[in-house]
Amino acid sequence: MSEIRQDLRVAVANAAWRMCDLNLTTGLDSGDASFFDRAAGMVYALPGPSDRLPIRTWRDVRPEDVSVVDLAGITVEGSMTEPTVELPMHMSIYRARPDVNAIIHSHAEDSQVFAAQEKSIPTATIDSYTRAGFGPIACGKFGVVASEELGSNMVAALGDVRRAALMARHGAVAVGEDLEDALFTATVIEKAARQAMKIISTGGVPEQLTLFHIFDEQTAKDIEEGRVVLHTQTVSVQRLT
């Protein structure tokens, strides 16, 4: 078994503090964050509250409180805490998405308005459409907190390339290459939710963007029909020869 890395514990604790700064958590242990060290096969996740560590907000968490588990979700020697109850969802996403190394699960107000109604958030601007992974921020089917079913529902909502999805009646998930990447996506989810509500409040209908709003008609068709590959991270296309 590899050694626990202090730099990754610091990174996950820092993500918890940033979640407070960015209003992605509503206090106590709502929402969570994790990072997958794929080389070592270990996941660094925010802890669940305990008698030793009652969590009033994620600001209470120090790097040494970050929980470390192996690929089976078993807490490794040297970890002083047990992971968040939502660990099964995080593990399901890491298993399904080799491009994902970090997950931010938020309980933020604006996206929860949509999650509460089990409605997807339309991405109506170029920045939210491209960041979310070239589609709406889909709301996954309902799953009970901490269940394996919730994990598989979120894997389905994220699909192969999406970076953001809603958890029905609960919150949102943002995935990324690293924690900063996932945190940024988590803020874009909130922006998309606010913009959709503002468009509706000013008498409009938030229109879902498509490839045809980003690329010329021929390129958009080529992407849809598989003649070119769309790199979603860089928003660039590669023509197949």
Ligand SMILES: [Zn+2]
């Ligand atoms: Zn939650």
